[in-house]
Amino acid sequence: MVAYMDTALMDSPLTLTSSETLQHRATGEMLFLEGESPAGVYVLHSGEVDLLFGSRNGEVKALRVATPDQILGLAAVVMGRTHDCSATVRTRCEVGFIEREEFLRTLESNPSFRFNVLRQLSSDVNSIYDDIRALVG
């Protein structure tokens, strides 16, 4: 039983929950702002989203471009912290929005969902190392 569950967890696709609200967002629209408290997470189904940092003197720098299947705002929602970057729609996209409380409830109660979130976060952590390598050259 345990072995079966492990395999199932590791092989399951990176899908999240049926409680997503689908939204279509146009180029230039803001999904969330750096420093804002997270209202929920956004599952990017199609299109691209720019993740941006701002400095105190108003300078804005692109961190990376989020692509389909990525979940935006995940770490901020889990940790209950403010967003550490802004997300702006780069090309028209379809996103699934999951409200924060619903997300956290599902995280607590659904093992398969929890493991998928864990895999997504692992992937996010690994992608940061790519960003660092790109920055240093």
Place this chain on the structure above:
Amino acid sequence: MPSPYNLDVHDRCSDCSVREERLFCNMSDETMAALDAIKFTSVYPKGSVLFVEGEQPRGVFILCSGKAKLTTSSSEGKTLIVKIAEPGEVLGASTAILGKKYEVSAETLEPGQVNFIRREDFIRFLGGQAEACMHAVQHLSEKYHSAQRGIRSLGLSQTTSEKLARLLLDWCAKSGEETAGVIRLHVLLTHEEIAQMIGTTRETITRLLSDLKRKKVIAVKGASVFIQKKSELEAMVSI
């Protein structure tokens, strides 16, 4: 019998006196007993390589005491320290979960206890223990947040002196001990390693630290750095 390096070694996680202070390890007795059943306790000297970038993941390493540097190499062969891991951190978790190659190398900076868990056991542990999986989610979220901060610091700083000022301020916030307006930092890194933290050369770090000493912003005695004018460092940072 004295323990290696006079470390306070905890053979059983369930008996660990500091586990409540640790994000991942602060779990119930039942979950910790399950962890005890799959972990191997080791004590490593300074300079031990736990894993190397590009290797297939064998498992995860829980840093119980001591610190470790996580390094990566750029396409041009530059070594960059992406993080100084602190006690309580789980190293290699993201790669073990994804089954991908290690993205970074990990090397101990001081003697310390490290608990190793084989990848298959770790995955089974996370799958079977809801509490452990939740703690892993929180641990990785924290790791992601902290790595974002690092990127922000690297990416938004205009100059190397600004990057160095940011690094010193980060250390002040994390582990600085303030006495009469002066903040003491215990720095385990060489100038070469500080350079690798902000993507510059050892020579530049030596020159910048000398400048800061000359302006009496900092003073250095052995492994201790004393921040005498924190406000001047803050003025150098635009982030």
